[in-house]
Amino acid sequence: MIASVLVANRGEIARRIFRTARGLGLQCVAVHSTADAEMPYVGEADAAVHLPGTAPGETYLNAELVIEAARKAGADAVHPGYGFLSENADFAQAVVDAGLTWIGPPAAAISSMGSKIEAKKLMAAAGVPVLAELTPASVGADDLPVLVKASAGGGGRGMRVVHRLEELAGEIEAASAEALSAFGDGTVFCERYLATGRHIEVQMLADQHGTIWAVGERECSIQRRHQKVVEEAPSPLVERIPSMRTELFDAARKAAEAIGYVGAGTVEFLADEQGNFFFLEMNTRLQVEHPVTESTTGLDLVALQFSIAAGEALPPEPPAAVGHSIEVRLYAEDPAHDWQPQTGRLHRFHLPGAEFAPGGPREGTPWVRVDSGVIDGSEVSPYYDAMLAKVIVWGATRTEAAMRLAAELARAEIHGVRTNRDLLVRILRHRAFLDGETDTAFLDRHGLDVLAEPLADKAAEELSALAAALADAAARRETATVQNRLPSGWRNLPSQSQRKTFSAGDSTYEVSYRLTRDGLVVDGDVSLVALGPDRAVLEVGDVRRTFEVAAYPGLVCVDSSLGSVALTPLERFTDPSHQVAAGSLLAPMPGTVIRVGVAVGDEVEKGQPLLWLEAMKMEHTISAPADGVVVELTVSAGQQVEVGAVLAVVREGEGE
Incomplete structure (x- = not known):
C-alpha cells in the first residue's frame, strides 16, 4: 500500500500530481531547490525537503539527494513527473533498490x-x-x-x-x-527531415497483467524550436484519414509489447499528409500534453499510474474519446525577439473561467482547465523552463474548443512578465488552424512576425495609455490629503493640459487631458463615462469600452476587449547614469555564457553571432547590431550574467 509519495519534480508538474494524490488519500512530499523555496507547490505539500543549490544538476537531477529526501520525509513511493529524472533508468532502479515504489515503467523498459x-x-x-x-x-x-x-x-x-x-x-x-x-x-x-510533417503521438497504458491500452492519439505539430506549443486530441490529420488511427494504434501496441512496457507512456510518430508515419521515439513517462487525452476520455492518467504501480488490472478496453480538446503552453517569453525567455515577478495571473481539475468536462459543456505552477506574486526565475501554465479547453467540436480557448486567453490577466499569449490567440483564430492545416512548418509558413503581433494595435495602446493616466489621477485624488480632494490638474479656469508619457514595446505615447467642471477634455473624439483608481470607462465615437488598470512599481497593465497592454511610465528627465555606450550588447536575460566567438579587435558584420547564452533550458545567440569592430568584451565562457549586463561593445564603421 502506498501512503506517501514524493514527487521528484517542481512547479506545475508537482502540483498536477499532488492534485490526484490527495484525491487518493496520499500524503504529498515535495523537493525544492533554493530558487524554488517560495514556489506554490512547496507550500501545498504536506512535507518539503530542500535540495541545496539552484542548477538542475545539483538539485532535481541529483538522484541520491532525491532518494535521501524520500527517506527523510517518510515517503514510500516516488513519482518522477515528466522531465528531469523521469526517463533515467538508473534512477528508477535506485528507487526500487531503496525499497520504495516506483510510479513508472520498469527500469529495463526505460533503458531500452x-x-x-x-x-x-x-x-x-x-x-x-x-x-x-x-x-x-x-x-x-x-x-x-x-x-x-x-x-x-x-x-x-x-x-x-x-x-x-x-x-x-x-x-x-x-x-x-x-x-x-x-x-x-x-x-x-x-x-x-520532413519540413512539413505532422507530429502525432499515441497515449499508452499497460498493466502488469498483459493488458495494453492505446488510449487515443494527440497532434502536437505546431512547435517552436522543435518544442511543442499547441497540442490537441484527436488529431485533425487522423480524423481525415479513416484507416490511420487503427494503423497508429497497432504500431504503438507493437512498440509497447517489444519492450515489456508497464505504466503510462507515449509513442511518438512523424507523419506526412498522406497518412504515412514513422517512429520518432517512445517517452517512457507521462507527457506534458496528457490533459487533452484526459479531457476527451474522462480518465485521470495519474490515478491510473498509481493503480498500475499497485498491481491493479486495467479493464479490457479504454473508454471511447468524446469531443475535442486543445492545450496551449503559456510561456514567459518574447516570440517576436527570438523567443527570449522572460524573468521577474508575476504580479497577477488569472484566467476567469478556468479550474485545475484532472479528468473530463462536466455535462458536455465547454470546459476550461489550467495546470499552472505559478500564482499571483510568483517569481519567474532564469534557472528552469519558461512555461508558466498549460491552458486546456474541451468542446463538442474542434472549432468550439479553439474559439473558447482563444477567448479565455485573450481575457486572461497576466501582469509582470511578457508571454506568448497573443501569439497563441492568433494561432487559434487563424483560418489555417481552424481548417486543420497544422504541420510543423505552421509558424514559418504564416510568418512569426505576423502571428507574434500584439492583439492590441497602436490605437488600442494609445487609449490604454490614456486610461492609465486617468486612473492614476483618480488614485492620486483618493489619497490626497486636501479636504475637497479635487482631481489632479483641475482648474477653475481654462489652463494647460496634464501630460503623462508611457512606452509600450517600441512605441512611446504622450497623453494629454484636462479635468474641468464639464468633465474630461482630451484631443480626439473621446469622452469619460466613469473613472476610478483601477478602471476607466471611455466612449470613443459611439462605442463604450472598459479599461481595467493595475499599477505596479515601474509598470502599468491595462486589460480591455481591445487587448492587454503593458505600459512603462517614463520620467520627464533621464538619469545619465542609466545610459550605456552606443553599440553595447546587453544580456536579454540572466544566464550563463556558454561560448564566445570573437575577440577584441575583430571586425564583425551585422547579424554575425558573437556570443551564446544559456538560460531557461534554451540557447540564445547574441549577434552584432551593425558592421564594425569589437572594442570591448566583458565576459568569458562559463560566466554568469544578469539581465542588462554589458557583454560586449561593437563600434560601427571602424573597419572602413
Missing part, C-alpha cells in the same frame, strides 16, 4: 528507449515503421535536408536542421555540445 539510435533498431525489428538512420559521415547532398538529433533526451535540445552540406560538420558539433550539456551524452545522429 534511452538511446534513440538503439530504440529505432528495436522498433524496426518489431515491425514499427521507422525513418532510415543516417550516420553523420554518410550524409550526402542527395540526403538533404537532414535533421541532426541528440540520441539521449528531447525537448528540442541537441537538434539542428541542415540544408547545406558545408554546414553539416558545424551543426553536428553544436548539437553534440548542446546534448552533452543538457543530457550528459553528446551522441547525435541524422535522419531525413
Whole structure:
C-alpha cells in the first residue's frame, strides 16, 4: 500500500500530481531547490525537503539527494513527473533498490528507449515503421535536408536542421555540445527531415497483467524550436484519414509489447499528409500534453499510474474519446525577439473561467482547465523552463474548443512578465488552424512576425495609455490629503493640459487631458463615462469600452476587449547614469555564457553571432547590431550574467 509519495519534480508538474494524490488519500512530499523555496507547490505539500543549490544538476537531477529526501520525509513511493529524472533508468532502479515504489515503467523498459539510435533498431525489428538512420559521415547532398538529433533526451535540445552540406560538420558539433550539456551524452545522429510533417503521438497504458491500452492519439505539430506549443486530441490529420488511427494504434501496441512496457507512456510518430508515419521515439513517462487525452476520455492518467504501480488490472478496453480538446503552453517569453525567455515577478495571473481539475468536462459543456505552477506574486526565475501554465479547453467540436480557448486567453490577466499569449490567440483564430492545416512548418509558413503581433494595435495602446493616466489621477485624488480632494490638474479656469508619457514595446505615447467642471477634455473624439483608481470607462465615437488598470512599481497593465497592454511610465528627465555606450550588447536575460566567438579587435558584420547564452533550458545567440569592430568584451565562457549586463561593445564603421 502506498501512503506517501514524493514527487521528484517542481512547479506545475508537482502540483498536477499532488492534485490526484490527495484525491487518493496520499500524503504529498515535495523537493525544492533554493530558487524554488517560495514556489506554490512547496507550500501545498504536506512535507518539503530542500535540495541545496539552484542548477538542475545539483538539485532535481541529483538522484541520491532525491532518494535521501524520500527517506527523510517518510515517503514510500516516488513519482518522477515528466522531465528531469523521469526517463533515467538508473534512477528508477535506485528507487526500487531503496525499497520504495516506483510510479513508472520498469527500469529495463526505460533503458531500452534511452538511446534513440538503439530504440529505432528495436522498433524496426518489431515491425514499427521507422525513418532510415543516417550516420553523420554518410550524409550526402542527395540526403538533404537532414535533421541532426541528440540520441539521449528531447525537448528540442541537441537538434539542428541542415540544408547545406558545408554546414553539416558545424551543426553536428553544436548539437553534440548542446546534448552533452543538457543530457550528459553528446551522441547525435541524422535522419531525413520532413519540413512539413505532422507530429502525432499515441497515449499508452499497460498493466502488469498483459493488458495494453492505446488510449487515443494527440497532434502536437505546431512547435517552436522543435518544442511543442499547441497540442490537441484527436488529431485533425487522423480524423481525415479513416484507416490511420487503427494503423497508429497497432504500431504503438507493437512498440509497447517489444519492450515489456508497464505504466503510462507515449509513442511518438512523424507523419506526412498522406497518412504515412514513422517512429520518432517512445517517452517512457507521462507527457506534458496528457490533459487533452484526459479531457476527451474522462480518465485521470495519474490515478491510473498509481493503480498500475499497485498491481491493479486495467479493464479490457479504454473508454471511447468524446469531443475535442486543445492545450496551449503559456510561456514567459518574447516570440517576436527570438523567443527570449522572460524573468521577474508575476504580479497577477488569472484566467476567469478556468479550474485545475484532472479528468473530463462536466455535462458536455465547454470546459476550461489550467495546470499552472505559478500564482499571483510568483517569481519567474532564469534557472528552469519558461512555461508558466498549460491552458486546456474541451468542446463538442474542434472549432468550439479553439474559439473558447482563444477567448479565455485573450481575457486572461497576466501582469509582470511578457508571454506568448497573443501569439497563441492568433494561432487559434487563424483560418489555417481552424481548417486543420497544422504541420510543423505552421509558424514559418504564416510568418512569426505576423502571428507574434500584439492583439492590441497602436490605437488600442494609445487609449490604454490614456486610461492609465486617468486612473492614476483618480488614485492620486483618493489619497490626497486636501479636504475637497479635487482631481489632479483641475482648474477653475481654462489652463494647460496634464501630460503623462508611457512606452509600450517600441512605441512611446504622450497623453494629454484636462479635468474641468464639464468633465474630461482630451484631443480626439473621446469622452469619460466613469473613472476610478483601477478602471476607466471611455466612449470613443459611439462605442463604450472598459479599461481595467493595475499599477505596479515601474509598470502599468491595462486589460480591455481591445487587448492587454503593458505600459512603462517614463520620467520627464533621464538619469545619465542609466545610459550605456552606443553599440553595447546587453544580456536579454540572466544566464550563463556558454561560448564566445570573437575577440577584441575583430571586425564583425551585422547579424554575425558573437556570443551564446544559456538560460531557461534554451540557447540564445547574441549577434552584432551593425558592421564594425569589437572594442570591448566583458565576459568569458562559463560566466554568469544578469539581465542588462554589458557583454560586449561593437563600434560601427571602424573597419572602413
